[in-house]
Amino acid sequence: MNKQLSIDLLNKAVADELQAVHQYMYFHFHLDDQGFAPLAMLFKRIAVQEMGHVERLAERILFLKGDVKMGLAGEVESIRDAEQMVARAARMEEESAAAYNKWALECSANADSASKQMFEALVADEEGHYDIFDKQLDNIKRFGPNYLALQSFDSAGPAAGPEGGAK
Ligand SMILES: [Fe+2]
Numbered sequence: 001m002n003k004q005l006s007i008d009l010l011n012k013a014v015a016d017e018l019q020a021v022h023q024y025m026y027f028h029f030h031l032d033d034q035g036f037a038p039l040a041m042l043f044k045r046i047a048v049q050e051m052g053h054v055e056r057l058a059e060r061i062l063f064l065k066g067d068v069k070m071g072l073a074g075e076v077e078s079i080r081d082a083e084q085m086v087a088r089a090a091r092m093e094e095e096s097a098a099a100y101n102k103w104a105l106e107c108s109a110n111a112d113s114a115s116k117q118m119f120e121a122l123v124a125d126e127e128g129h130y131d132i133f134d135k136q137l138d139n140i141k142r143f144g145p146n147y148l149a150l151q152s153f154d155s156a157g158p159a160a161g162p163e164g165g166a167k
């Protein structure tokens with residue numbers, strides 16, 4: 001096994017995961033500000049899961065006697081439209097799953113089965129995330145932009161119902 005080869009792949013995944021954490025938290029802040037509380041919480045919840053992925057990758061990198069590179073894969077995109085956020089997130093998850101599938105094969109060819117299995121587990125998680133965002137996109141397409149407004153209405157609680165709280 002060439003340890004450095006595995007460490008480099010694992011660090012590329014760390015950058016990808018950190019990118020997702022930052023992008024999803026950016027979406028979380030703006031959705032919260034716009035009153036889309038449930039969607040804001042969804043992004044926060046998934047950002048925390050991506051942070052868990054960073055931790056698993058970091059543990060493996062340190063086991064292989066490498067060091068964890070904490071840089072992001074790119075810039076955080078300034079997307080403010082809720083539907084565009086969900087579409088961007090679905091694409092990010094698809095791209096991560098595709099990359100991790102490829103890197104699992106590279107770890108296998110490098111006789112590093114533990115890293116291979118880690119990438120395979122991440123593929124399953126990212127496909128799960130993709131599915132969540134894809135379902136949200138479907139709902140927005142089926143029910144129109146009002147779908148997101150209704151979501152924020154539901155979360156506002158009884159005080160903000162039709163009888164009170166209206167501005
Ligand atoms: Fe992830």
Ligand SMILES: [Fe+2]
Nearest residue numbers: 093125126129
């Ligand atoms: Fe993900």
